[in-house]
Amino acid sequence: MTDSATPTGSAPEGADPEALRQRALAALLTARERTALLTDSVDDHELTAQHSPLMSPLVWDLAHIGNQEELWLLRAVAGREAMRPEIDGLYDAFEHPRATRPSLPLLAPAEARTYAAEVRGRALDVLDGAALDGGGPLVRSGFAFGMIAQHEQQHDETMLITHQLSSGTAVLTAPVPPAVTDAAGLPAEVLVPGGPFTMGTSTEPWALDNERPAHVRDVPGFFIDTTPVTCGAYQAFIEDGGYTERRWWRPGGWEMVREHELAAPLFWHRDAGRWLRRRFGVTEEVPANEPVLHVSWYEADAYARWAGRRLPTEAEWEKAARHDPASGRSRRYPWGDEDPSPELANLGQRHLRPAPAGAYPGGQSPCGVRQLIGDVWEWTSSDFLPHPGFSPFPYREYSEVFFGPDHKVLRGGSFAVDPVACRGTFRNWDLPVRRQIFSGFRTARDM
CATH class of the missing domain: 3.90.1580.10 (paralog of FGE (formylglycine-generating enzyme))
Structure with missing residues (x-):
């Protein structure tokens, strides 16, 4: 079989664009609820601490989630200007290995939460107006929104690993x-x-x-x-x-x-x-x-x-x-x-x-x-x-x-x-x- 590896086909036969929109909305909201649970259950010291050189501080994951959402949903899909272009390099996973991320001038916990929330508000506006039954491959069938929901959930799993590596008392x-x-x-x-x-x-x-x-x-x-x-x-x-x-x-x-x-x-x-x-x-x-x-x-x-x-x-x-x-x-x-x-x-x-x-x-x-x-x-x-x-x-x-x-x-x-x-x-x-x-x-x- 030689079908294209990119999701360039139409939405599944009979798929309702509004059903796709609701599926994407639910996936994004579920991911953010979990992110909040994993980051709100610890204090700022635990958010900024590195519990293992194999893992990032939780606050890095929090801002990285927002940054990737901005890159793909606000810039790539909606064509909007960058909100915080100066932080792109800080949250590029390939530019900085996990062991070195605590030494970076990362956003503080409150600032990271505010940034991620502002991005999410704008991203939901983009989803509300997106033509999920047409357009380019990023938008068709809600692919970009599903990709970002998956990305956030993958980082939530990473943050749960960090919770397991922590030597502190149980919080979950x-x-x-x-x-x-x-x-x-x-x-x-x-x-x-x-x-x-x-x-x-x-x-x-x-x-x-x-x-x-x-x-x-x-x-x-x-x-x-x-x-x-x-x-x-x-x-x-x-x-x-x-x-x-x-x-x-x-x-x-x-x-x-x-x-x-x-x-x-x-x-x-x-x-x-x-x-x-x-x-x-x-x-x-x-x-x-x-x-x-x-x-x-x-x-x-x-x-x-x-x-x-x-x-x-x-x-x-x-x-x-x-x-x-x-x-x-x-x-x-x-x-x-x-x-x-x-x-x-x-x-x-x-x-x-x-x-x-x-x-x-x-x-x-x-x-x-x-x-x-x-x-x-x-x-x-x-x-x-x-x-x-x-x-x-x-x-x-x-x-x-x-x-x-x-x-x-x-x-x-x-x-x-x-x-x-x-x-x-x-x-x-x-x-x-x-x-x-x-x-x-x-x-x-x-x-």
Whole structure:
């Protein structure tokens, strides 16, 4: 399939421009409510502090969100003059690495909030008058507004990671996820039959450039875990000397283990014979039935080798999540084409933790795989590479500059991801050493 990688087609057949406008408005408002929760829950000192050199101060993310919204919705879409051109460089993510951002003359918390609010007010006026059923590719189907909502939600997830890295007391609360009633009867793995399937998309109106275009992949049959690997299963790897046996590790992973003296996932520690973890300011016993969290690609790969299995490829993961063997078509989500709901997946920072393995039976794939969307980002074995026919849009720095063997692909989203930034085709990527992200994994094997 050779459809254009840019969203230049019409809005979906029968799409109502007013329905698109309301969808974009809801996505923008939901993102801003979450941004406010994450930034208003801490004082100015915590907003301006850097809790890890891997992360920006929260106040940088707050102003960056506003600056990107101004760049794309006010300047690119509406053609308006810059509100604060002198700050563009300060909030250019490529110009200043995270470790150096605290030394920049950043907007103070009150000024950052005022700037973001002023931009938002003007952006909503632009949305109100935009011709979403026509115009250029940025406006058509509300793409630019959806892109900005996704961008803000991605930074909200980043800010939630910063909250987790903070050594302070708990400031965020959430109810526990739903219980699982049939986990004991689930098979350990399911078969995904071999053959072609359609990977990627050319029709999802708010899909980002690296998800495009749709194309056919022929994937041999394979077995994949029914649920993500649990903390209990990962503890067995630890207790069997997983972090002390070089044979399970890639060279870069073994170097990481030795250099940092790793012995468990990030935020875990051993006390009186029990594994404990720190989660958003609270210390608690590691729950054996939850998907393991805060593991790097190297750790996931080492576990899979120890278990006599492997990580799934990205194509295998997407086939398990989207392919319906009965109809031969690829769904938007494992459960079908309808948008996510609380009954189908753990998304949107609703629970502040993964649900127990086997949760959300209504969200399983046609082959019976559960929790492919939400709970934990899942590492795959694949490098982050373009789909055949890829074309950058609307700027190279979103995806293209990251393509290559340095970054590994994660799929499926986590409890920290909002539904607007999570689809069956959505692709995330990171360095194989990263552990602070909300990452887990499941394993696979050949037939």
